[in-house]
Structure formats: C-alpha cells, structure tokens
Amino acid sequence: VLNYASVHPPVHLLRYTVVQDISAVVRALEQGVKKADVDPAVKAVVICGTNGTFSAGADIRGFSSIQAGDRPSLASVIDLIERSEKPVVAAIEGMALGGALEVALGCHYRVAHAQAWVGLPEVTLGLLPGAGGTQRLPRLIGVPAALDLITTGKHVLAAEALKLGIIDEIMEENTIDAAIHLANKVSGQPLNSRRLSLKQVQSLPNMDAILSEALVKVKKQARGCLSPEMCVQAVKASVQLPFTEGIRKERELFNLLLSSGQAKALQYVFFAQRAAQKWTTSSGASWKTASAQPIRKVAVIGLGTMGRGIVTSLVKAKMSVVALEQDQKQLEVGARAVTSLLEREASKMPWIGQRPDACDPALLQFTLDFSVLQDADLVIEAVFEDMALKKEIFHKLSAICKPGSFLCTNTSALDIDEIASATSRPHQVIGTHFFSPAHVMKLVEIIHGRHTSPITIATAMGLAKTIGKIGVVVGNCFGFVGNRMMAPYAEQAVFLLEEGCKPKEVDQALEGFGFNLGPFRMLDLAGLDVGWRSRKGQGLTGPKLAPGTPARLRGRRRYSPLPDLLCENGRYGQKTGRGWYQYEKPGARIANPDPWLHNFLIRYRDAHHIKARFIDEEEILERCLYTLINEGFQILDDGIASDPEDIDVIYIYGYGWPKHRGGPMFYASTIGLPRILAKLQKYSEAHPDIPRMQPSAFLKKLVFLGNPPLKEWMSHAGHQSSKL
Numbered sequence: 078v079l080n081y082a083s084v085h086p087p088v089h090l091l092r093y094t095v096v097q098d099i100s101a102v103v104r105a106l107e108q109g110v111k112k113a114d115v116d117p118a119v120k121a122v123v124i125c126g127t128n129g130t131f132s133a134g135a136d137i138r139g140f141s142s143i144q145a146g147d148r149p150s151l152a153s154v155i156d157l158i159e160r161s162e163k164p165v166v167a168a169i170e171g172m173a174l175g176g177a178l179e180v181a182l183g184c185h186y187r188v189a190h191a192q193a194w195v196g197l198p199e200v201t202l203g204l205l206p207g208a209g210g211t212q213r214l215p216r217l218i219g220v221p222a223a224l225d226l227i228t229t230g231k232h233v234l235a236a237e238a239l240k241l242g243i244i245d246e247i248m249e250e251n252t253i254d255a256a257i258h259l260a261n262k263v264s265g266q267p268l269n270s271r272r273l274s275l276k277q278v279q280s281l282p283n284m285d286a287i288l289s290e291a292l293v294k295v296k297k298q299a300r301g302c303l304s305p306e307m308c309v310q311a312v313k314a315s316v317q318l319p320f321t322e323g324i325r326k327e328r329e330l331f332n333l334l335l336s337s338g339q340a341k342a343l344q345y346v347f348f349a350q351r352a353a354q355k356w357t358t359s360s361g362a363s364w365k366t367a368s369a370q371p372i373r374k375v376a377v378i379g380l381g382t383m384g385r386g387i388v389t390s391l392v393k394a395k396m397s398v399v400a401l402e403q404d405q406k407q408l409e410v411g412a413r414a415v416t417s418l419l420e421r422e423a424s425k426m427p428w429i430g431q432r433p434d435a436c437d438p439a440l441l442q443f444t445l446d447f448s449v450l451q452d453a454d455l456v457i458e459a460v461f462e463d464m465a466l467k468k469e470i471f472h473k474l475s476a477i478c479k480p481g482s483f484l485c486t487n488t489s490a491l492d493i494d495e496i497a498s499a500t501s502r503p504h505q506v507i508g509t510h511f512f513s514p515a516h517v518m519k520l521v522e523i524i525h526g527r528h529t530s531p532i533t534i535a536t537a538m539g540l541a542k543t544i545g546k547i548g549v550v551v552g553n554c555f556g557f558v559g560n561r562m563m564a565p566y567a568e569q570a571v572f573l574l575e576e577g578c579k580p581k582e583v584d585q586a587l588e589g590f591g592f593n594l595g596p597f598r599m600l601d602l603a604g605l606d607v608g609w610r611s612r613k614g615q616g617l618t619g620p621k622l623a624p625g626t627p628a629r630l631r632g633r634r635r636y637s638p639l640p641d642l643l644c645e646n647g648r649y650g651q652k653t654g655r656g657w658y659q660y661e662k663p664g665a666r667i668a669n670p671d672p673w674l675h676n677f678l679i680r681y682r683d684a685h686h687i688k689a690r691f692i693d694e695e696e697i698l699e700r701c702l703y704t705l706i707n708e709g710f711q712i713l714d715d716g717i718a719s720d721p722e723d724i725d726v727i728y729i730y731g732y733g734w735p736k737h738r739g740g741p742m743f744y745a746s747t748i749g750l751p752r753i754l755a756k757l758q759k760y761s762e763a764h765p766d767i768p769r770m771q772p773s774a775f776l777k778k779l780v781f782l783g784n785p786p787l788k789e790w791m792s793h794a795g796h797q798s799s800k801l
C-alpha cells in the first residue's frame with residue numbers, strides 16, 4: 078500500500094508496507110518517486126511504512142511466480158530512488174527486512190527508531206538480496222560486516238545498525254518527523270557522496286583472505302545449502318567489479334538460486350513452521366476454541382541431562398522455576414550443572430537486561446520437598462524413561478498439585494495415556510518431548526493423549542512459544558512422530574553394517590545428504606544404552622527374551638543384535654569413549670574408526686554366515702531415507718501427525734534434517750512418490766523379513782491417485798478417527 082501524501086510540504090511522504098503483490102509496491106514507489114522528482118514544490122522525499130513498520134520485505138509467496146531471468150524491477154526502482162536529484166530519507170520504524178532494507182540502502186539517508194531492527198534474511202529463504210543489497214551494503218559498512226549480515230540473515234537492532242553505519246540517526250520519539258526534519262535540512266546539498274553505487278568498497282590489505290575464509294566457513298556450515306556460498310560470491314563481486322557489473326553478477330547468482338529447488342524448500346519450511354503453530358485436532362479444537370492458561374510458576378522434576386536443559390530454557394525465558402531432585406547429592410550436582418549452563422548462556426547474551434540470572438532465588442529454587450510443587454501452574458516431569466517410576470510420580474503429583482496445575486511428562490516414546498491413568502486429572506496430562514540438549518534444541522513434540530483437553534494443548538503450545546521453542550502437536554503412539562520414524566532409519570543403518578558397510582560409510586552418505594550427524598555418530602552422541610534399555614523393556618533382548626529365540630529374528634522380523642552386543646561390551650558411545658567409533662577419552666567428541674569394531678563385524682558376519690558385499694551410496698541413502706519416509710506416510714494415515722508440514726518441522730528442528738531439503742515429506746514430494754514406492758517395493762522384495770520396508774498403504778494410494786501435490790495429501794488420508 079503506498080500513499081503519496083503531501084502532508085508536510087515541501088517534503089513528500091511515501092508510505093509503503095508488505096503487500097500481497099510486490100509489483101504493486103514497486104509500481105507505486107516508482108510513481109511516487111517520479112512524481113516527487115518532477116514536482117517543483119517538492120524539495121525532498123521521506124519513505125516510511127504504515128502502522129509503525131517500515132516493511133518486512135517481499136511477500137515470500139510471490140517468489141514462486143518469479144521466473145529465473147525476470148528483471149527484478151525492485152532493483153530498478155531502487156536505482157531510481159538513488160538517482161533522484163532530491164534527497165530521499167528512509168524513516169525506519171519496526172523493521173526493515175530484505176527488499177525493504179534494500180530500498181532503504183537506495184535512499185540517501187536512513188533514520189531509525191531505537192526499537193527498530195534491520196536485516197537481509199534472504200539467505201535463510203535460499204536466496205540472496207537480489208535488488209542491489211549485496212553490492213550496496215559492502216560499500217556502506219565494509220566487507221567483513223556485510224558478509225556477516227548477508228551470509229547469516231541475522232537481524233540487528235537500531236543501536237547496532239548505527240554502530241555498523243547502516244543507520245545515520247536513531248530516534249527515541251517520532252521517527253517520521255525526525256526524517257522530515259533531516260530531509261529539510263539536507264535539501265539542496267550535493268548527493269553524490271550519499272549514493273552508494275558511486276562509492277568504492279573500502280579496501281583491506283587482507284581482502285582475499287577474508288573472502289576465501291568466508292567461503293570456507295559457509296561451505297563448512299551450509300551442509301550443501303547453496304545460498305550462503307552464493308552470498309559470498311556476490312559480495313566478492315562488489316569488491317572485484319564495478320557497481321553495474323556487480324549488479325549483473327548478483328542477478329545471475331539470484332537467478333541460479335531461484336531455479337535451484339533449495340529456495341522452494343526453504344520457503345516451504347518458513348510457512349510449514351508457522352502452520353505447525355496453528356494446531357487443530359480432529360474434534361475441531363484449536364487456538365480459536367482453546368486459549369493457553371497463564372503460567373507463572375513451573376516445576377521440573379529430575380535434574381538429569383534433560384531436566385537441566387529444560388530448567389535452563391525456562392529461566393532464560395524469565396519464568397519462575399522450582400527444580401526437584403530425590404536426594405541431596407543429586408540436587409547439588411544438578412544445581413551446579415544448571416548454574417553453569419545459565420552462566421554459559423548469559424555470556425552469549427550481549428544485553429544485560431536479557432541475561433538469565435542463575436542466582437535470583439525468585440526465579441530459580443532447588444528443592445527435595447515435593448510439597449513445594451503444590452502451587453506450580455505447570456509441572457514437567459523429566460526423570461528417565463521408566464513407566465513405573467513415571468506413574469508413581471504422576472500419582473503423587475495428582476494428589477499434591479493444585480487442581481488447575483498442568484502435568485507434563487518429558488518422554489521420547491512412552492504411552493501418555495498410561496501415565497495419565499495414574500492421575501485423577503488425565504485431561505490435564507500431556508507429553509512434552511524436549512530434544513537434547515534441551516536448552517539448545519528448538520523442537521518440542523507436544524503429545525496429546527486420549528483425554529488431554531484442548532486447554533492443556535494450548536497451554537503446552539503457549540509455554541513452548543514463551544521459551545522460544547517450536548511446539549508441534551502430535552498423537553500418542555510408541556515414539557510419537559520423530560522417534561517412530563527414526564526407528565526404521567536406524568534399523569536400516571545397522572542392517573547395512575551387517576551386510577558389509579562400515580559405520581563411516583553410512584555416516585558419510587547421510588552427512589553428504591546434509592544431516593548434521595550420520596546415524597552412528599548420532600547414536601554414539603545420544604548414548605547406546607538408551608536404546609538398549611528400551612529394547613530390554615520391550616523384551617527384544619535381555620532377561621525377558623524367550624530362551625531359544627534366534628539371534629537375528631524376532632518373530633518373523635529381521636533383528637540385529639549388533640547394538641545390544643556393543644552395550645554388553647560396555648560400549649555406550651561417547652560417554653564411555655567407545656561405541657560405533659572410538660574416542661580419545663570418555664566424553665571426547667571426535668569419532669575415529671575403531672579396528673576393534675572392524676574385526677568384531679568380520680567375526681559377527683562369519684558367525685552368522687553373512688557374505689559382506691559392497692553397498693553403494695545410492696542404496697545407503699534410499700534404504701535409510703525411504704524407510705523413514707514410508708513410516709511418515711503411515712503416521713499420516715494413522716492420524717498421529719495432522720499433516721506433512723508437521724513431520725517436516727519435527728525433522729528439521731529435532732533431528733538435523735537439512736533444511737534446504739525441506740523435511741522428509743517435502744523431499745519425498747520432490748523425488749516423486751512413484752519413485753519412492755518403486756524403490757521400496759524393490760527393497761522389500763529383496764528383504765521380505767523387514768516389514769518396515771513394505772510400502773505403506775497410504776503411499777500406494779497417493780501413487781494410485783496420480784501423485785497429488787503435498788498440500789492435497791491429507792484429503793486422501795484414510796484414518797477413520799484421528800488420534801489428534
């Protein structure tokens with residue numbers, strides 16, 4: 078929306094904001110600037126936003142209609158602004174992001190409100206600032222600072238923007254009046270020195286090293302994502318080429334990214350993440366029907382790894398927390414660990430006012446006394462995965478806590494309904510599956526039991542948001558969404574070892590695909606004993622296993638005892654210094670191939686008459702990823718996840734799935750469901766004893782229906798009554 082308002086002659090005010098159609102903004106800006114240019118009564122122009130916001134940039138949905146090769150007309154309008162013979166001042170309130178900051182960079186002066194913030198987040202959307210931003214910003218603030226902003230997409234507050242030189246003035250009060258004042262003041266002064274396209278990038282003696290180090294850094298962090306690397310290339314062009322040629326290079330790189338498919342995936346994730354926040358249940362409950370209850374005091378039970386991280390997240394969000402342990406020694410160890418985590422977190426926060434205060438007794442209290450939990454608005458139990466223990470705690474909580482308290486269990490797999498059955502208030506019981514380390518990882522699976530009330534879901538989702546996490550509402554089944562899908566993936570990884578792979582080969586294939594960690598490095602990090610305990614609980618190994626059970630079969634299903642054998646040998650992963658890899662010492666992080674394991678695998682294969690074969694990367698990827706995706710289709714059909722976007726958000730924020738591939742279900746849609754089905758059919762014929770490889774009925778149905786787009790999948794899901 079753009080108004081050309083002559084309210085403060087001789088300065089003309091151009092107001093604009095995010096609109097559905099970026100070309101409407103571009104047209105209106107063009108008309109406004111041209112009109113002001115030819116109007117002799119106008120001496121200067123101020124560009125501002127509406128309702129206290131300059132602009133959040135282009136409508137991301139509009140990018141899908143931009144064709145590679147289209148002339149980005151925003152760039153031409155920015156040129157027009159910069160060429161104007163009358164001073165143009167940007168008055169930045171709220172935010173100026175992406176194309177909006179590029180508009181401001183085309184202006185001759187920039188004034189911002191003290192609370193405003195600016196940034197070029199295009200890289201996070203798989204793009205680069207394509208309207209001159211990569212050429213103007215280095216000219217304005219120098220290459221190192223521009224590289225930092227453009228390759229990370231980070232936002233900076235006005236004070237920092239002023240320090241960097243992006244902003245000329247900061248205002249505590251009326252920014253627009255201040256901009257008008259400045260525009261009047263500079264009217265008639267020469268403008269060439271304010272035109273960034275005419276400036277040279279400040280030269281630095283070590284410029285080549287800065288650029289090549291930046292390239293190495295982004296390549297290492299990007300895990301195959303192209304946009305950070307293209308951003309560096311574009312900034313490099315600002316150093317090495319004249320402005321107009323730099324712009325040409327920027328456009329070339331922008332078009333390349335636009336057509337890469339990664340931009341589509343990253344933009345899908347932007348909306349999927351927001352869609353996941355708008356949970357709905359099959360019974361129609363949603364934010365519209367249930368609101369989050371205010372949570373002032375939270376209790377956390379258990380100060381193990383998960384409890385410590387959860388307490389840290391809560392205190393960071395300035396919530397009042399009481400942390401309970403069962404004995405003095407564990408309480409002291411836990412309290413020390415939390416304090417040190419909080420101190421580390423505080424050191425990362427530049428603003429004193431935002432820092433968590435580990436010493437504030439009003440905020441954080443440690444106790445052994447269960448009765449202190451009485452007035453907590455919400456309790457998060459974070460003891461280890463033992464159903465009997467959890468039920469005992471919930472029974473106690475049900476008796477002690479005030480009637481309105483919500484009771485959450487941090488579990489990665491256990492049955493929420495069974496835990497809730499130990500209480501007299503199952504409607505107020507919910508699963509909150511945090512991911513380790515809980516003060517770092519963004520995801521929380523919010524697990525809805527049979528009796529969980531919509532208000533309880535809303536409250537858990539509200540709490541996740543308050544502490545800066547992404548909550549995703551899922552149904553109740555063993556492993557919920559994330560771990561249920563992880564099981565066939567990890568199972569395939571171990572079967573591949575049996576058949577001839579080395580752990581490093583499997584990890585390299587999946588890390589090459591873009592995962593943070595391959596399955597074996599991930600298992601070593603998480604601790605192999607976790608899965609061992611769970612398998613013993615399920616009777617798959619250990620004392621509950623029926624005597625005479627064949628080593629590699631459970632019922633008629635293929636089973637690999639390899640992970641159990643490692644645990645029996647005391648190899649629990651990083652914490653013991655030995656697992657699928659060896660480490661320099663317990664707790665060390667660098668994984669090295671272990672000759673012991675190599676020989677162990679040879680003996681194991683001999684003992685079970687398995688002939689090792691060469692397995693190529695394609696088979697490793699297809700078997701691990703397609704079985705995971707197959708389980709995802711089953712989960713959708715069962716109603717455990719309400720849509721594919723939720724699964725994708727869970728995998729990106731909880732399991733290190735590469736964001737530029739859009740999550741497993743989006744990835745499946747890009748591969749094409751017929752291909753996934755054909756491959757699963759091929760592998761399941763070769764391995765009839767692996768039921769999880771048999772294609773899900775829902776996947777088959779979608780292929781039969783002609784491979785509909787992802788958005789339409791759920792209209793074909795077969796579950797009679799959603800468990801959500």
Ligand SMILES: CC/C=C\C=C\CC(=O)SCCNC(=O)CCNC(=O)[C@H](O)C(C)(C)COP(=O)(O)OP(=O)(O)OC[C@H]1O[C@@H](n2cnc3c(N)ncnc32)[C@H](O)[C@@H]1OP(=O)(O)O
Nearest residue numbers: 133134135136137138149151174175176177198207208351
């Ligand atoms: C040739 C090149 C020409 C032009 C190039 C231009 C480049 C660009 O401008 S790229 C876009 C750059 N801008 C962004 O990336 C901003 C993205 N948005 C955000 O970071 C946040 O939404 C926010 C603006 C900081 C606001 O955050 P918050 O208050 O937490 O609200 P949200 O829930 O995130 O958003 C509310 C609502 O708005 C939708 N939305 C936000 N930004 C955009 C956008 N740029 N395009 C389209 N839609 C946007 C968001 O999806 C939410 O919608 P719901 O329907 O409510 O989910």
